[in-house]
Amino acid sequence: MDVRISKRRTTGQMSVFELDALREAFRRSVRENNVTEVQWAEHAERFVKSMIRKESRGIQA
Template structure:
């Protein structure tokens, strides 16, 4: 899918897990859109142990 700043590949499977977790948690936590980017970044870091770039965050939140 994309590479983090460490040069490691993020698989489509990993990305899909993060994206689905993001969608579900936004609904459950009733997060407003202004908090989505920070939440997506946190989930990505938690699931992959990597730092996402801006493009990755936008793909997670569907922009």
């Protein structure tokens, strides 16, 4: 396992590049799902929970 990945996972920190990729993925999800600005908060909550589930599955693999 890459030491940098291991350290990041234990500290809960994300790089600027990871945050940028996550932000772009959220924007893409908003466009693809035709989410209005009023719905962003609810959509963001579901989006983050979905990303956390995907991430936790990736760690277990």
